[in-house]
Amino acid sequence: MTKHENKYCPRCKEPFECKVGSILLCQCQGISFTDRERDYIRLTYPDCLCRKCLMVIKHEISSTAAQEKMKTILEAIRKGK
Numbered sequence: 001m002t003k004h005e006n007k008y009c010p011r012c013k014e015p016f017e018c019k020v021g022s023i024l025l026c027q028c029q030g031i032s033f034t035d036r037e038r039d040y041i042r043l044t045y046p047d048c049l050c051r052k053c054l055m056v057i058k059h060e061i062s063s064t065a066a067q068e069k070m071k072t073i074l075e076a077i078r079k080g081k
Contacts, residue, residue, distance in 0.1 A: 009050035011057075016050040027051040037061050 003021030008014065019026040031054055033041070040061060041049065049057070 007048055009053050010045045010047050011049055011053040014050055014052075016048075018048045020048075028054060031055065031058065033058065034061075036065070 003019075005018045005020060007016060007018045009016060016027060023029060028048070028051060031051070037058055041054070041057060
C-alpha cells in the first residue's frame with residue numbers, strides 16, 4: 001500500500017498531499033532542479049514544499065543567477081573598454 005502524507009508547506013503554510021510512497025504521482029514529480037536550487041531548498045526548509053512554492057523558488061533562483069551572470073558580463077565589458 002502506498003503511503004501518502006497530508007502536510008503543510010513550510011514556506012506558504014498551505015496544505016498539500018505528499019505522495020512519498022508513490023513518487024511518480026507526487027506533486028513534485030517532473031520538476032528538475034539544478035544543484036544550486038536543490039541545495040538552497042534543502043538548507044532552507046526542513047520538509048517538503050508544495051509544487052507552487054517549488055516553482056516560485058526555482059524561478060527566483062534562476063532569475064538571481066541570470067542577474068549575477070549579466071552583472072559579470074557587464075563588468076567584463078566595462079573593464080575591456
